[in-house]
Amino acid sequence: MRTYDNDARVPTPSTSDRSDVVRWSTTSLPRDSTEKNSIGVPLSVVVRPLSANAACARITDARKPDRIARCTSCFGYVSAYCVVDHRGFACGTCASYTPWRDASRGKRYARGLASIQDLPEIRSETYEFDVAVEEISLGGGDAAETEVLEENDWRRRAVRNEANGMRMSNGRAVVAVVDLNEADEEYCELLKLALSSAMEALDGEDARFAVVTFRGEVLEAISFRDLECGDGHTERVSLTFFDSNPNPRKHGFIRSVRDVVSGIEDVLTKLTPDRKSVIEQAIETLIVSDENSVSERIFGPVLEETLSVVEQAIDEGLISSARILTFLRGGPSRGVGSCDISRLPKSVADVLIRESAAKPTLEDFEFASREAEALMFPAHDYYESVGERCLLLGVEVDVIMTCDEFADLSTLAPLAEKSGGNVSLYLNSQKIPIVGDVYRLLRHEKAINATLRVRTTADLEIANAYGALHADKAYSGLFHIASCGLNDAFCFDFDYSTSAGLEEDLNRGHPKIQVAFEYTCITRDVDEHTGAIVAVQRRRRRRIHTCRANIAKNPRDVYRHVDVNAMMCVLARQTSLMACEEGLTEARRALVDWFLEFDANAKRENTSWPELGSEIVPRLVYGLLASKVFYPIGARPDERTFARLRMMRLNADDSARMMYPDLRAFVEKNGVGGNENDDVYHIDRRSTMFARGRLHLRRESLGETNGGILFLRSADELVVIYHDAESCPPPFGGPLDREIRRICDSQTLAMKITYVRLGLDDPAPADALLFEHAESEFTTMGAGLEGFDAFRQFCRLQMDKTGQIA
Ligand SMILES: [Zn+2]
Structure with missing residues (x-):
């Protein structure tokens, strides 16, 4: 069912549609930079162009890409957030009005308002259409013979050769x-x-x-x-x-x-x-x-x-x-x-890992940081x-x-x-x-030679981009992406274009963002009965996603709508960039400072949500500090580089799992699989992280579940913990086996899977992830406490100090 808000004829996609093509750090945006700076929530989005969670409408009847309407002013695509009438539409992003006849070729929008409103591009947040399709013959014959190419194909690089009369191939x-x-x-x-x-x-x-x-x-x-x-x-x-x-x-x-x-x-x-x-x-x-x-x-x-x-x-x-x-x-x-x-050189960090059982002192820690830093920069x-x-x-x-x-x-x-x-x-x-x-x-690489175009409401502009992408030198908001899998995500920070910040009348109350992702993919048609591939096509596709946010009424509103995973995903990438530019120590310090400020502000503004400040965010921050990327002891330098590069591709939820692995009792679900989004830290009015059966990463948690099987899952590792060793490893095809497969299949790279039978096997793989006990530099400062507790204590002390100064 469609619902309409006051803003006549703007269909609001249902809230249960957990599309994560675009995830805002908060869906209530601070009104201007003064407010933003006092709040400490980054104004950012995490874009996962090929998200499988998106309810993506596929337009197959457009025949040519120029049949889909675009705004003549900003070239944005028509979307659910445009105000449409029978003559044309007011653009959702730039608000200019374009008559249908100028917006597209053909008669797609000539059949009256009711039929226009029924079009997928006006009904859905996400839609996709082919720009060009090419049949690839299977028999090994000459691919060029069966080529059915439409105009405006993607062979930009090959164009220069066409003049020479050479036969082109789009293959790679x-x-x-x-x-x-x-x-x-x-x-x-x-x-x-x-x-x-x-x-x-x-x-x-x-x-x-x-x-x-x-x-x-x-x-x-x-x-x-x-x-x-x-x-x-x-x-x-x-x-x-x-x-x-x-x-x-x-x-x-x-x-x-x-x-x-x-x-x-x-x-x-x-x-x-x-x-x-x-x-x-x-x-x-x-x-x-x-x-x-x-x-x-x-x-x-x-x-x-x-x-x-x-x-x-x-x-x-x-x-x-x-x-x-x-x-x-x-x-x-x-x-x-x-x-x-x-x-x-003879590495202090190495010695500490391999030879010494003693706890590292603060000096060891500083030395290891300098050493790690030196090895982070390319020679x-x-x-x-x-x-x-x-x-x-x-x-x-x-x-x-x-x-x-x-x-x-x-x-x-x-x-x-x-x-x-x-x-x-x-x-x-x-x-x-x-x-x-x-x-x-x-x-699993679903897209190659891709471009991502990000369009926003006029009073927002992109300040930074993070991830495996490259900004186009000529067009702002255009990014080149060599290849992109279903899980890959890119982050963007925004600034306000003017000091006035977000203006209600400009945005009709809702700042918007539209991403247009154009990519080449190979699709294979499979015979249902035999499983054999019957046709292979190369397609140049465009996927359009538009979504909107609100303008916050007050700072409290901003915190209430924070998407913790998205916010921390952006923060992780910002911190990583800072580590590369200014050093590991500086980056770690900046992260802690950010948290102290965020925590203080959130506590001041957000009394109804203690868990945001005191439960979830500190655990993710602590996890990030303890991760291979930022913790100077325990990881080989190459492992650190590897972890950093992986982190720059992770989507919001995987990123949160990297910082704070997911520990929960295995519960048999009805049917196969389940909604991937059921087990994430997404914060909204209805849910909080630990209310959904997620356990703290402490050894005590293992005992809390009264036996059974526990899943301990990080971004690249799954530890299955058995209290009772009878059914280990799980029988093939059973619910546990299916769930493990489902998790592994959703990942780009193979996950490391370990089975730990408590009392029988070496618990080290589980212990390594139950890191609330782990040592950190805070251990030495935190008056006898260890790990996360020491970090908490450290933060409290810092807070008291700044409180006294103020
Ligand atoms: Zn426009």
Whole structure:
């Protein structure tokens, strides 16, 4: 049922619709900057463009994208928040009026008001339509023959080639760069499986595939030229002169991959179903372990070589974009782009973790902070500049590191960060989930080559953006995103455009935001009975989401409508940015200061909501301070970098789970799954965090549930705690097993799952997450208290102090 508010003809989406495409830090916005500054709640949104929770209407009858109405003044899309009549509409964001005939082509809006109001774009907060569709043939034939492309397609990069009369492909290349230095047999086997699963993930897509390996001073690119004849071989390129000299060519003619192949197709082969087994065969024989290999890693030149192959393929119109998966066994140690992997001195933090059982003193803590800080900054900006080059080319680079030693990930990470790729870090000693993760990375990636356009009411403007995205240099509010999964989220801070703040009449009482997300995706139609893929399409899609907030009547109103998870998600990213710019110590201090102020303000204004100030927010702040990202002791520097990069992608709820894992009794639900949003800290009038069965992260909590099974879930780990060991591990297909699968399937990367039978198994995995007891720098200040209690005590003391001063 639709409801209407006073503002005639503006349908209000029902409040039960927990869409989280856009989540405001508070849905009651402070009126102006004076009010905002005194409140301490950031004025921000968390945008999760592909949220599966959104009730997204799919428009299939528009035929062409220009049939959907847009405002002629701000180019925003028509939405549920526009005021419509039979002649036209007043834009929800900028309030200008556009007649239908100017707003769109065709007769979509010519059938009278009732039919207009029934259109999905006017009825729904979120809607989606195709801009272009292209059939990808499955049989391995020529993809171009079946191409059904509409105007305004996405081949912007390929346009320059069209003039040359070349045949274009919109497909992409997936290139695996494999480091075979110190690669033992086990690792080689693992990689072969990972490459197979990468190919499987690309099932039906008209992708091209290449494998480049390097070991010592030799780069080898697998040539697929004579593959069908069973003559797989590699093209070898010596890296000898690439490594030490900025201008290797002056040594005479140095062969690069492009020089040794007869055509770029030799190494960048089409990935068709009939070729897959042949490619696997080639990989099988050519990726082999060599125990005698040297351990110096020449990575920079390999990367440059790979990029030049991709660049040429793009120029030739074979592909329009690429994803490079780099499988590394350690930090690059020689030649251009080498990292300073010896810059980790005898680490105090390390000694504390491994050797000493004594509690760290405040001095230890400060020393560890300085040490962590020093290792957070990249040693040089080589990878940052290569990453930027990749972004411009449309090439996304993933860094997949399997290494126990210090690999200087902080220097290497900007390669992935700038190009939009992911960083993964695995320990050699673990059971490495690399095979599943590679599959998930490629298959769960729902959008590539995306742009995100953020439009707001005129009196708000974007101040900062956080996440794996890049602001367009020409258009404000436009951001480029290399790839985006269902869970990925981006954060934006707002400022007021003028000192007047939010003006009622300008916004009809409701500031609004509209995000337009344009992306390329591969869709697969599956036969219901056989499960076989019957059709594969590449689509360029636009998803439009519009939502609104209120203008706060008073500060108390702002606090009442805080979405704690969204607020803390933004705060985590702000703090991380500050740590990178000003240092870990400063960032931690700023976070604590923010909390003290927030707490004091919230207590003053918000007596009806003690839990906001004293229960939830402090736990999340404490959890953030204790996390690998910000706590200087206990995590290896590479782990810290990895955790930071992950955090920059997490959506509001996962972000909260990272800060304060979710501990609750496992209760069998009716049917499969449940609403993902049931177990989050979303604060509204009706619910609070601990009222919903969420337990404090203390050992005592384990006893509170009278036996049974407990779920302890962080952003990347699930610990299943058994009081009674009988049914461990859970029987396949049972409710517990199904619930575990549901949680794992919803994640981009594989979760670590551990079963702990109390009294039988080592409780360490659970204890590590029950961190309200954990040591922190507050332990030494908090008069005998530990962990969270010490933090609380510290805050009380600080508050008393400032109170006295005031
Ligand atoms: Zn407008």
